Amino acid sequence: MNKLKTATEMVAELRDGMTIGIGGWGPRRKPMALIREIVRSDLKDLTIVCYGGADVGMLCAAGKVKKLIFAFVSLDFIPLEPFFRKAREQGELELMEIDEGMLLLGLRAAAWGCPFIPTQVGLGTDVLKHNPDLKVVDSPYDEKEWVAMPAIKLDAALVHVDHADARGVCQISAPDHHMDDWFVRAAKKSYVSCDELVTSDHFNSPEVARQVFWERSLTTAVCHLPGGAHPTSCAPFNGIDNKHFLHYNKCAKEGGFSAYSDEFINGKTEQEYQELLGGLAAIRAIPQTTY
Amino acid sequence: MTTQYSLAELMICAASTAFDNDGEVLATGIGVIPRLAATLSMSTKNPDLMMTDSEAYLLSEPNPIGPRGDDFVQRNETWMGFSRIFDNVWSRKRHAMIGPTQIDQFGQSNISALGGDYDRPKIQMLGVRGLPGNSISHANSFFVPSHNKRVFVANECDVVCSIGYNPERLPKGYQLNEVDIRLVITDICVMDWQGPNHQLRLVSLHPGVSVDEVIEKTGFAIHVEDNTPTTAAPTAEQLAIIAKFDPYNIRAKQLKDNPPGVRAVAVTEDS
Numbered sequence: 014m015n016k017l018k019t020a021t022e023m024v025a026e027l028r029d030g031m032t033i034g035i036g037g038w039g040p041r042r043k044p045m046a047l048i049r050e051i052v053r054s055d056l057k058d059l060t061i062v063c064y065g066g067a068d069v070g071m072l073c074a075a076g077k078v079k080k081l082i083f084a085f086v087s088l089d090f091i092p093l094e095p096f097f098r099k100a101r102e103q104g105e106l107e108l109m110e111i112d113e114g115m116l117l118l119g120l121r122a123a124a125w126g127c128p129f130i131p132t133q134v135g136l137g138t139d140v141l142k143h144n145p146d147l148k149v150v151d152s153p154y155d156e157k158e159w160v161a162m163p164a165i166k167l168d169a170a171l172v173h174v175d176h177a178d179a180r181g182v183c184q185i186s187a188p189d190h191h192m193d194d195w196f197v198r199a200a201k202k203s204y205v206s207c208d209e210l211v212t213s214d215h216f217n218s219p220e221v222a223r224q225v226f227w228e229r230s231l232t233t234a235v236c237h238l239p240g241g242a243h244p245t246s247c248a249p250f251n252g253i254d255n256k257h258f259l260h261y262n263k264c265a266k267e268g269g270f271s272a273y274s275d276e277f278i279n280g281k282t283e284q285e286y287q288e289l290l291g292g293l294a295a296i297r298a299i300p301q302t303t304y
Numbered sequence: 305m306t307t308q309y310s311l312a313e314l315m316i317c318a319a320s321t322a323f324d325n326d327g328e329v330l331a332t333g334i335g336v337i338p339r340l341a342a343t344l345s346m347s348t349k350n351p352d353l354m355m356t357d358s359e360a361y362l363l364s365e366p367n368p369i370g371p372r373g374d375d376f377v378q379r380n381e382t383w384m385g386f387s388r389i390f391d392n393v394w395s396r397k398r399h400a401m402i403g404p405t406q407i408d409q410f411g412q413s414n415i416s417a418l419g420g421d422y423d424r425p426k427i428q429m430l431g432v433r434g435l436p437g438n439s440i441s442h443a444n445s446f447f448v449p450s451h452n453k454r455v456f457v458a459n460e461c462d463v464v465c466s467i468g469y470n471p472e473r474l475p476k477g478y479q480l481n482e483v484d485i486r487l488v489i490t491d492i493c494v495m496d497w498q499g500p501n502h503q504l505r506l507v508s509l510h511p512g513v514s515v516d517e518v519i520e521k522t523g524f525a526i527h528v529e530d531n532t533p534t535t536a537a538p539t540a541e542q543l544a545i546i547a548k549f550d551p552y553n554i555r556a557k558q559l560k561d562n563p564p565g566v567r568a569v570a571v572t573e574d575s
Binding site for chain 1: 357358359360361367370371372385386387390393394412416417420421422423424425426427428429430431432433434435436437439440441463464465466467468470473474475476477478483
């Protein structure tokens with residue numbers, strides 16, 4: 014089986030109004046090349062589900078997002094995502110703002126085919142006040158009330174991994190695979206970009222096989238996009254491009270997203286994007302963050 | 305001889321006491337001062353404490369802050385990625401210390417958004433992050449680098465991200481004492497929530513700070529007992545441990561102008 018597709022072919026399979034989950038966490042291992050492809054597309058009215066970073070900021074600024082299901086949006090060392098901030102402060106977004114763990118439970122419920130998973134999380138907070146659709150239920154086993162965290166069913170998941178083969182076996186060798194496996198399991202279709210395309214014998218080593226977090230049957234398509242997580246990190250290849258994020262943040266104050274997009278995304282191929290940054294070698298020379 | 309110390313170092317030592325009697329729990333200090341506080345406790349009073357590398361591994365010995373050199377061996381114990389953090393949170397064996405933007409009289413806190421309407425806030429911040437789950441699952445302490453009425457707000461927080469001691473929000477089947485908010489360490493004092501009906505209570509004043517100053521800078525009434533002690537000064541041993549784990553002195557950049565731990569006495573000229 015050959016699941017190879019281009020980024021353009023992948024994004025062409027997405028539809029207006031879809032609920033799309035995005036892997037990674039804040040400024041770490043986001044499928045940014047696929048995000049740039051969506052920015053260039055005509056897609057609109059998307060519901061985005063993620064642990065957000067610049068993926069959310071860019072998609073909001075490009076007018077692609079109708080609703081956001083999230084716990085935070087942050088670039089970490091720049092705590093507040095500038096374009097997400099703008100969208101919120103202009104009252105443009107429909108929200109489902111929930112706890113990080115609730116988001117995980119929602120993905121698990123979808124993955125397991127459960128309508129909901131009971132949890133304490135959210136009780137006593139404004140998460141319940143601002144999400145009137147979140148139901149609180151009695152337990153058949155104790156006297157307490159529980160939040161019935163509903164399944165977050167995804168039409169599609171977008172994730173970036175370091176190595177994959179053409180059959181959809183995906184390796185995440187970064188220290189953390191975040192919730193990517195749950196995004197993939199919660200989705201009808203999963204689109205994966207990878208830094209390195211390998212043959213299947215790459216996975217023979219038990220150490221490598223342990224870094225494969227879902228079965229290939231869950232991978233719909235694979236796209237070979239070296240450096241495709243930039244400006245977010247993808248260990249072991251590149252760290253977070255702080256300099257680029259500072260420039261991105263500055264654009265929010267001067268020129269807006271159109272200035273950033275004209276410089277890096279609009280009418281540019283991924284190769285042209287990388288050339289503006291000094292090429293793939295320069296991207297891969299960006300060191301990993303020490304926490 | 306009096307040992308010189310900065311206000312940041314005083315706050316690290318005061319904050320470290322929050323973890324001293326925790327036993328074997330994961331201490332998560334978000335930010336340089338809370339992280340060094342947990343590091344100090346794990347290095348002295350509570351060696352059973354657990355800490356992560358702030359990325360994906362649990363450590364048997366805390367990491368120093370900043371670049372660590374190629375020969376540094378990180379003392380990994382086990383993998384502790386974000387999905388597993390929630391297994392730990394829900395096991396209740398954790399104590400987090402964070403710096404919220406707002407804290408109200410009930411110990412509820414906010415890092416999500418400020419002002420305006422929820423649909424169109426004046427200032428969008430991070431989102432609720434993990435606060436709803438942390439607050440109902442395990443112990444939590446607060447770190448406040450600048451004690452003022454914008455942090456300690458008169459009304460409820462603009463977005464209530466964490467459950468506190470508010471009887472009106474108590475979920476069915478719960479009791480207020482199931483919520484476990486521990487210390488509040490600010491730049492002028494240490495407080496806890498052990499006043500009558502979980503009222504915020506003054507525990508100690510940093511050197512040179514008066515009770516009146518704390519009352520004046522807090523947007524709601526606090527409980528004050530007689531003879532409030534002065535916050536304990538860092539010992540030479542504590543300062544050496546802090547310096548070892550913060551070799552680049554990042555702690556000096558956490559508070560505006562890096563003030564000394566003992567306030568300089570104002571010089572007045574009599575005419």
